[in-house]
Amino acid sequence: MKKLLSIVVPCYNEEEATPIFYKTIHEMEAELASVDLEFVFVDDGSRDNTLKVLKGLHQQDERVHYVSFSRNFGKEAGIYAGLEKAKGDYVVIMDVDLQDPPSMLPKMLSEIENGEYECVSTRRVDRKGEPPIRSWFARKFYKIMNKISSADIVDGARDYQMMTRKVVNAILSMGEYNRFSKGIFGWVGFKRKWLEFENVERVAGETKWSFWKLFIYAIDGIVAFSTAPLTLASVFGSIMCLVAFLFIIVIIVRTLIFGDPTSGWPSMVCIILLVSGIQLLCLGIQGQYMAKTYLETKKRPIYLVQEEE
Structure with a gap:
């Protein structure tokens, strides 16, 4: 047959x-x-x-x-x-x-x-x-x-x-x-x-x-x-925390030496925008996984x- x-x-x-x-x-x-x-x-x-x-x-x-x-x-x-x-x-x-x-x-x-x-x-x-x-x-x-x-x-x-x-x-x-x-x-x-x-x-x-x-x-x-994108988001977060810590040290040292803590605000604005962008990217990555999980839990055909x- x-x-x-x-x-x-x-x-x-x-x-x-x-x-x-x-x-x-x-x-x-x-x-x-x-x-x-x-x-x-x-x-x-x-x-x-x-x-x-x-x-x-x-x-x-x-x-x-x-x-x-x-x-x-x-x-x-x-x-x-x-x-x-x-x-x-x-x-x-x-x-x-x-x-x-x-x-x-x-x-x-x-x-x-x-x-x-x-x-x-x-x-x-x-x-x-x-x-x-x-x-x-x-x-x-x-x-x-x-x-x-x-x-x-x-x-x-x-x-x-x-x-x-x-x-x-x-x-x-x-x-x-x-x-x-x-x-x-x-x-x-x-x-x-x-x-x-x-x-x-x-x-x-x-x-x-x-x-x-x-x-x-x-x-x-x-x-x-x-799940690599989630790992990438964690890495981004860790790197930015380290960068922020280094900048704090630089600002403190610069203030003690030059006594001018307000100069350099344009670069600071750029840094804020960069960090905000990375935060939104990481939130978006997490949101994608949460959205997929949400759809799966609904058990729709x-x-x-x-x-x-």
Whole structure:
């Protein structure tokens, strides 16, 4: 009996790309003949006709299933919902815009079926087509994350990966509200193989990730998998206390020698502004962790379903 491969596809305003994605996978089914296929599309509260397209695909192919959210909950929620819905022995997560090359699926499946690996992940080796400043920040983010966290996050890592049921269950067991999938994938471990590919442009539509959204996403990742910023805040505080103590000594000595305690006020104003800035930075760092803890304690659902099939 063949094993089942579930293809999890988060979608947000992707009415143009969705039919192209389905057609592309359908045309290469012969290369995936060793398994049966299941499509799990997650409509993340799209405002276009994405849901209508998914319903049409379901009517023409009973292997196509979908989950439609009551509103936009984000890609992280979409991935989690797709993994929950998937019934496959193997599960692969893919972007509907075909920036995750379907041509890699046979190789990924072969590596999984050999039994040597529990997970086959992918990474981009270049960022052609991206703004240079965005690529620079992305590379720095991965370097920082690997230095300050216990999660194994490779530069250029994608959500595009194929996993055994054991890995999927491990990921689902992490039911945290504030999710950062790249970190979760690395944190759960298991024997993993990396496949590389060159950047591919979207087949249709426009990216939903602005620089600001990526920046917030990066902060979420750092807060979710590292307490290093809190340590940094403590270090800043200790350094500034030491600097303040040294300045007190300098002022006392200067007053005793020159008898002019009021001169130098411009530099003092700059010092006050610097210290105040560092204090606000440290408070902001602590606030981020408190906010995440606050959201976790509410125990809100990761997503709400409007309809599914």
